[in-house]
Amino acid sequence: MANPSFWDDPEQAQKIVTSLSAVKSMVEPAQEVTNSVQDLQELLILAEDEGDEDVLQSVAEDAEKLQKRCDRIEVAAMLSGPDDMRNCFFSIHAGAGGTESCDWASMLLRMYTRYFEQNDFKFEELDTTPGEEAGVRSITLKVAGPFAFGKLVCEAGVHRLVRISPFDSQSRRHTSFAAVDVMPEYEDDIDIDLKDDDLRIDFYRASGAGGQHVNKTSSAVRITHLPTGIVVQCQNDRSQHKNKAEAFKMLKSRLYMLEQQKRDDELAKLYGNKGEIAWGNQIRSYVMQPYQMVKDHRTDEQTGNVDAVLDGDIEKFIESYLKYKSNKKNKKRA
Numbered sequence: 001m002a003n004p005s006f007w008d009d010p011e012q013a014q015k016i017v018t019s020l021s022a023v024k025s026m027v028e029p030a031q032e033v034t035n036s037v038q039d040l041q042e043l044l045i046l047a048e049d050e051g052d053e054d055v056l057q058s059v060a061e062d063a064e065k066l067q068k069r070c071d072r073i074e075v076a077a078m079l080s081g082p083d084d085m086r087n088c089f090f091s092i093h094a095g096a097g098g099t100e101s102c103d104w105a106s107m108l109l110r111m112y113t114r115y116f117e118q119n120d121f122k123f124e125e126l127d128t129t130p131g132e133e134a135g136v137r138s139i140t141l142k143v144a145g146p147f148a149f150g151k152l153v154c155e156a157g158v159h160r161l162v163r164i165s166p167f168d169s170q171s172r173r174h175t176s177f178a179a180v181d182v183m184p185e186y187e188d189d190i191d192i193d194l195k196d197d198d199l200r201i202d203f204y205r206a207s208g209a210g211g212q213h214v215n216k217t218s219s220a221v222r223i224t225h226l227p228t229g230i231v232v233q234c235q236n237d238r239s240q241h242k243n244k245a246e247a248f249k250m251l252k253s254r255l256y257m258l259e260q261q262k263r264d265d266e267l268a269k270l271y272g273n274k275g276e277i278a279w280g281n282q283i284r285s286y287v288m289q290p291y292q293m294v295k296d297h298r299t300d301e302q303t304g305n306v307d308a309v310l311d312g313d314i315e316k317f318i319e320s321y322l323k324y325k326s327n328k329k330n331k332k333r334a
Contacts, residue, residue: 015187022085022146026076033069040066076147078322084150086184089250090123091140094131095158095177102131104161104176107310109139112155112180114312121145126234126246127220134167140234142185142246149184154321155314156182157283164289173289177282183253192252200224201244206235221247230254284317286310299324 001020007013040062047055079085092108094101116123122144129137143152158179165174206220220235221243232250234243284296286306294309294317295302301320303309309317 018087018144018146019085025146029069029073029076033066033073036062036066036069072319075319075322078326079147079150081150083184084147086149086186087142087144088149088152088185089126089140089183089253090143090152091138091181092136093138093179093181094136095179097174097176099131099133099135099167100165100174100176101178102133102135102137103167104135104159105137105139105178106131106135107161108159108178108180109136111310111312111314115314116143116145118312119145121148124236126236126250128235140250149182151318153182154318154325155180158281160282160285162285162287162289183250183257185249186253186256187249192255194225194248194251194255198226200226203240219243223247223251225251225255228255228258230258296320 001013001016006016040059043055044059046052047059090112092105092112094105097104113123115121123141126140126142128139131137158177161176161178162173163176164171168174200223202222202224203218204220204222205218219238219240220233221240222231222233223244224231230251232247232254234247234250237243237246283298284294286309287293287295288306292304292306293302294306296317299317299320301317303316305313
């Protein structure tokens with residue numbers, strides 16, 4: 001980065017800056033804890049020599065705080081997969097339940113965007129299909145930040161909501177489902193052979209809000225990969241060329257993930273085995289009536305503070321799943 005020509009290629013330079021930021025987010029906390037432990041050891045020796053109970057109590061409290069910081073570093077160290085440091089494409093799809101599920105998908109969208117903001121993740125909307133009456137039928141975001149894929153892939157799967165429906169005139173309890181899909185963003189560092197004969201590219205007018213221009217020109221792009229049936233689309237930019245480039249990037253990522261799934265059973269479980277977006281396949285339940293609880297069915301992590309979770313407080317669930325995954329991996333090795 002000290003090279004005078006570093007910024008001659010801004011795109012490549014930005015990738016290096018992003019990688020540096022990710023590495024610093026791992027190394028610097030560990031260095032800070034190491035220094036704090038040494039300082040605390042010295043303070044403990046002095047306090048014991050002088051028999052100062054107040055200082056000893058302070059050392060004990062600081063040691064407890066250090067333990068929590070060490071726990072966070074331990075969790076971060078579990079993000080060691082080859083794609084964990086990458087940015088990602090993050091999608092939410094409404095499932096069984098009609099308007100209820102579309103509204104639930106929009107609630108999940110709010111929960112995750114709050115989480116992104118709290119963790120300094122940058123995100124942009126690539127494509128959205130609004131619900132018929134309320135909420136969203138599906139939405140795809142591009143999320144950028146240190147270990148974006150490594151963390152958010154923990155959320156991939158079916159999410160279930162139980163509540164008194166605001167759309168039911170008789171105020172009955174309803175169950176709704178939505179699925180979260182996550183895949184890493186690959187640049188030009190993967191070799192995917194896309195044949196023209198295997199692709200169908202459609203251009204259409206973008207839907208929804210976006211000003212006069214976005215709805216008057218066919219700037220939105222949909223690409224269908226005929227051999228696999230994979231469909232990707234992008235409509236966030238006014239430029240058809242940029243939308244097409246982003247859609248190709250998503251398609252390459254999906255195809256690469258598909259190949260990875262064939263070779264790697266574990267990755268297939270992380271990404272592909274969501275099953276039908278309905279009862280029996282959920283990874284997490286959010287119950288608002290008759291009691292309040294959010295429970296992850298993979299790790300048994302749970303909390304009664306549903307409002308906090310829906311406001312973006314999901315780190316505990318991500319950390320518990322990372323630990324669960326790490327323990328599972330260690331057992332396989334044993």
